[in-house]
Amino acid sequence: MPSLHISTAFDSGSIEVVNLDDPSDIQLNIRADNASEFAQWFHFSLQGAAGAPVVLRFLNAGQCAYPKGWEDYRVVASHDRQNWFRIDTTYDGQVMTARTTPETQCIYFAYFEPYSWEQHLDLLAAASASACVTQEHLGLTVQGRDMSLLTLTSADGATPLAERKKVWIIARQHPGETMAEWFVEGLLERLLDQTDAVSRTLLQQSVFHVVPNMNPDGAVLGNLRTNAAGANLNREWMDATMERSPEVFLVRQKMMETGVDLFLDIHGDEGLPYNFVVGSEGTQDYSPRIADWEVAFKSAWLESCPDFQNAVNYGVCAPGAANPTLATNWVAQQFGCLAFTIEMPFKDNANLPDAVTGWNGARSRKLGASVLQPLLATL
Secondary structure (H helix, E strand, O other): OOOOEOOOOOOOEEEEEOOOOOOOOEEEEEOOOOOOOOOOOOOOEEOOOOOOOEEEOOOOOHHOOOOHHOOOOOOOEEEOOOOEOEEEEEEEEOOEEEEOOOOOOEEEEOOOOOOOOHHHHHHHHHHHOOOOOOEHHHHHHEOOEEEEEEEEEEOOOOOHHOOOOOEEEEOOHHHOOOOOHHHHHHHHHHHHHOOOHHHHHHHHHHHEEEOOOOOOHEEEEEEOOOOOOOOOOHHOOOOOOOOHHHHHHHHHHHHHOOOOOEEEEEEEEEOOOEEEEEEEOOOOOHHHHHHHHHHHHHHHHHHHOOOOOOOOOOOOOOOOOOOOOHHHHHHHHOOOOOEEEEEEEEOOOOOOOOOOOOHHHHHHHHHHHHHHHHHHHHH
């Protein structure tokens, strides 16, 4: 057997090797974000183990940011970086152990199906090829990567441009939540399908402002939750600065320029095996109008998409107790609009499980496409 080798020398690569002497006892530690203590994301390749039973032991799983996230979780793997599948995984409260027998000389493992920087650039290029789309450079991240905004609307339709609803959608404030950009890919693909009556109507009545990746630095660095400066972007909305959180500063600045009538912030949840939303009921100016709008939105999504549910979530925030530094709460309070955080699982949708893939990129894409139904129903 060739000598074993583990590599993280690629976009979002992240793991620490403790012992690689024996394929039946590969010992690893999950690396923390580059400038913070958050640790949960991993992505690495193993070379030289084709045909051999492999046991991966993640020794510090119990000390990670969300240890309950490992309960009933299964590691994802791929031989070609295109098709990802789940492998046998157990967790004893401290060590997470994954087992597989690689079919090829190089196999990749990750916390969730990755969404690379190249895929991000391809997504921007594909969307910008449409006559309905304008791509705007908002500024630069901490490490000098582009913050890109896609603005989508139709040149036709009876609604004057100035009267169209302003819909803002952002994703991957937490870079390891890659399902969020898969979600946006599916949303954009459907929204730009001129044969889709829902999409055509929405673009005639609304202006969509979409930021597919709020945290480019963290994504490339292989971080779970923070940017290159160690900032958790979803705790920066009250007082973002160009030094610590330019990603939020730039997007917030653009929101103030355009206005916001509806806001969606796309995320992933480590622990709960369901798709659900989190509203803004704890904000100071939460009103019956917004409450009714939330109910209508959730009802429309429930009726049109079995992958969405509203029975399991974070519960209801007490009046006035909302954290104002979160994007959903800040936007809801600032603009008096409907604002939701959308959460997807790292594990699987327990209501509609898939034994091979669990929740994955393709299913996230379909959920992203499905959100156009409640948008049309309630805007």
